Amino acid sequence: MEIINKILDKSSLTVLVEKLNASGKEVYAPVNKKGITEFEKVANLQEMDFDCIATKQSAKSLVFPKVEKLMNFEKTFDDVIVKNVDITAFPEVIAFGTRPCDAAGFIPLDAIFTTDNVDEIFKARMDKLTIISISCKKADDFCFCTSVNGGPGNTSGSDILLTEMSPNEYYAEIITEKGKSILDANAALFKDSAVVDKTPLVAKIEQQFTEEVINEKLKTLFESDIWDTQAMRCVGCGACAFVCPACGCFDIQDETKGKDGVRHRCWDSCGFKLFTLHTSGHNPREKQAQRWRQRIYHKFSYQPEQQKQFGCVGCGRCSRACPSDMNIAEHLTQIAKG
Template structure:
């Protein structure tokens, strides 16, 4: 169902949700950096920049407590964190590359084990997506099968219009409920044309060819050159909307402390470091190989889709200038060369 909402009414919608005690998370500026963070009021929202980190933090926080412990004498008290205390949340201004990653994470956190922390936050969150009208050289969503106006993962999807305001398309029962509960702020479509959409990089590589090469080249000299610049800092994983590795650690003293779930990254040296001292990924090329394999082979093998949405954050923030899209393009060319040789 399509509706129209003016910018003024959209701000009024967000302010109303905040006044109701809901956690409204949207892009906002913090110390010069745009991040997805809770708003105090709609005026704080920034809608013309992609946040440095992704919207996954609304469901998968960088750090979170899952249990506390306290010891007095011989008595030990354990207390689980109650996920039902999580606030109702509206995640606003989510670009298609971020929104499309949310179903990807859903599959991981509800597969063989259901992560109640992630799933409870997902259940309590309504996602308002926003079409992209600008892109830079790092954007490549169209190369991985998405578009700048792809509503996948959103409950309500907004498209900016030339005359101001947004065309609104409900995508789920949550989106329909949001509109129905605030129907005085929405109107019939006003006939304005959508603003021109962004034009990300496209046609750089063929995902099927990349996957075919990865299927047959776990051991290949090419990995040494592909990963030669990687320093294992983990920045790419921490800004990615689809990466989901985490560690669980106990922090505290003998008397009291907490068990915490913290983000982790397969690019870190200790990620696969065994207690025996053995590390099956003891060199950086092996660790970077796993990153590429996980995104474009392993996840596809398991769930039938890629673990990348082409947001370009890893390209923008890599301290040594690694461009994952260029790497995939190089792999694509290797595969093409192999086929040519086979047919000659």
């Protein structure tokens, strides 16, 4: 649909969040708890941390939680009763105050779970998610969205994008039908507006490389020793993958208690040795460098080819979270220039 341009006062924004809550929707927004800002359920806007450049973890857990029940089962004397998850019971969720990169992250994630065959559980959560993002006024040394086709005022992935025009006023772009339904239900809060040039209102983030160049370079780099050099200080944890808005890899695990059991889907990471280890002991990706290479190739070569979609949105979370300062933008720049 064509973007609808509106203006929202800060006071109207406060009312909007309260009304969304009152309508039975669960509103999640960045909240600073003990020095770490994460997406948490909020009742009102006062709880929100507007200043945060990027939450520590992405908003992906709203549709792809760290542990997701796939089914329950109950063992009886001579049978097993399997109970599906009731996906109709999933709540309507609003992701509020996400950054444009967070919103963009849902696109590759959705491509993983719904291309070819549809993961109904993921889709049900995604269908019930509305994303109201806020453009970035500032960025830090880890941000590189402009190098991966994004931007601090980019609309892709968001249902509504808010951009601060003054401390009391937000420019609201209503982007999708989901966004429009929120507008329609709260029409009195929104004022009409012309198209606003967001450039002076958002952060300046220098472009370091283009995804196309990376994609092109990767065609001949598989056997390069660059992976050994880059991955040397990688400790092999899964922090990068778990905080990434676009990483969708998972494990499936059963747990039982007495005769009752549950099958879970849990986050998993290509950085772990166990990820690809065969029962025989053979491991196709034995070295950490091979696993690092897989991470880069998956996001910048395989996903673009399979899904016409890069698997990175330039939020920089992986680099912020890395215990050994593996900086993905720096490594990609190195690849682009190499």
